[in-house]
Amino acid sequence: MPVGTRGSVKGLLPEQVAATGSQIILNNAWHLMLRPGDELIASLGGVHAFMQWDGPILTDSGGFQAWSLADTSLLGDDGIVFKSIIDGSKIELTPERSMQVQNNLGADIIMAFDDCPPSVDASTRVRQQRPELAAAHDQQIGHDHHQRLVEAIDRTARWLERCVAAHGRSDEQALFGIVQGGSDEGLRCRSAEQVTSFDLPGYAIGGVAVGESTETLHETVRMTAPMLPVDRPRYLMGVGYERDLVAAVRAGVDMFDCVLPSRNGRSGGIFTAKGRLQIRNARFREDQSVLEPGCDCQACGGGFSRAYLRHLFISGEMLGPILLSLHNIRHFQRLMVDIRRAIRDDAWSSLVQAWPVLGDPVAEGRSSLVPPDLAGP
Numbered sequence: 001m002p003v004g005t006r007g008s009v010k011g012l013l014p015e016q017v018a019a020t021g022s023q024i025i026l027n028n029a030w031h032l033m034l035r036p037g038d039e040l041i042a043s044l045g046g047v048h049a050f051m052q053w054d055g056p057i058l059t060d061s062g063g064f065q066a067w068s069l070a071d072t073s074l075l076g077d078d079g080i081v082f083k084s085i086i087d088g089s090k091i092e093l094t095p096e097r098s099m100q101v102q103n104n105l106g107a108d109i110i111m112a113f114d115d116c117p118p119s120v121d122a123s124t125r126v127r128q129q130r131p132e133l134a135a136a137h138d139q140q141i142g143h144d145h146h147q148r149l150v151e152a153i154d155r156t157a158r159w160l161e162r163c164v165a166a167h168g169r170s171d172e173q174a175l176f177g178i179v180q181g182g183s184d185e186g187l188r189c190r191s192a193e194q195v196t197s198f199d200l201p202g203y204a205i206g207g208v209a210v211g212e213s214t215e216t217l218h219e220t221v222r223m224t225a226p227m228l229p230v231d232r233p234r235y236l237m238g239v240g241y242e243r244d245l246v247a248a249v250r251a252g253v254d255m256f257d258c259v260l261p262s263r264n265g266r267s268g269g270i271f272t273a274k275g276r277l278q279i280r281n282a283r284f285r286e287d288q289s290v291l292e293p294g295c296d297c298q299a300c301g302g303g304f305s306r307a308y309l310r311h312l313f314i315s316g317e318m319l320g321p322i323l324l325s326l327h328n329i330r331h332f333q334r335l336m337v338d339i340r341r342a343i344r345d346d347a348w349s350s351l352v353q354a355w356p357v358l359g360d361p362v363a364e365g366r367s368s369l370v371p372p373d374l375a376g377p
Helices: 014-019 029-034 038-043 046-051 095-105 124-129 131-141 145-166 185-196 214-227 242-251 260-266 306-314 319-345 348-354
Strands: 025-028 057-060 073-075 080-083 090-093 109-111 174-179 202-205 234-236 269-272 275-278
Touching (some): 025 029, 029 038, 029 090, 038 046, 046 057, 046 095, 095 145, 124 131, 145 174, 145 185, 174 185, 185 202, 185 214, 202 214, 214 234, 242 319, 260 269, 260 319, 306 319
Parallel strands (some): 109 174, 174 202
Antiparallel strands (some): 080 090, 269 275
């Protein structure tokens, strides 16, 4: 699912997003609640009419902001009190309010309000770019990370019960519950039992990609996915790179969202089957080839050269980020199509041959997420 946080996949028209093969997109209820307001959107016909997207939409509940805004929010058993990123005012978000917001927005799939705890180690990027957030995470963890995880899964379960009770459009909107528990298998199992005790249309794996290592993320997904019902969609929230997706699919996950394709596209990052490129690099100054030969996206299919695209970025022309965003989203949709083909034909080795990035332990400085049986001899 491409991410359209504030009701827009940045820079792209709805029909362009659809042309990438995207069938469903994600909006963020917390951001839309702040601006322009969920009641206004409801009065204008809901998010589908508001953004002119006629496909399904999923809204995140705002629970992730408990992690991403921990330095400016106050977490309690009743909910979370946030400091508005718009005017600094105090905003209280409870399970009931989250359901009200998402009912007003009118998305097809809505997420339960959950408590997303930090990883035991804040990532280097967080510590460098947002030291106050890293300090807030450290304070939450204190001397007992396990106890913080226990608190989070029990609070998430209590909040889910309140979400189910407050959900006013259950005949129109599918409510998904979220499993927490960090990387602790016992706690993940306990959370899964709590969450799946509610008969919901789908279930999600939350609390990953919040600072833990790639290997830990991978193992957490591999142990958690089988804990969820086989007859309901399993959704991995906020993930990820190509190897993450393949490994998670093999663990039993069905749905994904991530900002990587469009965010990287806006900054000149290119995803290809062989690995990532940066269009601003001088080596592309005279490169007449398209971003990726064989790709059918609007950038490659339209014949735009790497030299031209580099020129757009160097010149600050908005068409550059648009075309790279389209390419990157299509890249991931093409991967998902090939994954479905590999499942149908039991052709995993062919998938790795077509997508070398899946088996490259050096790409992006990350260790390979491909299981040994997929990597082949």
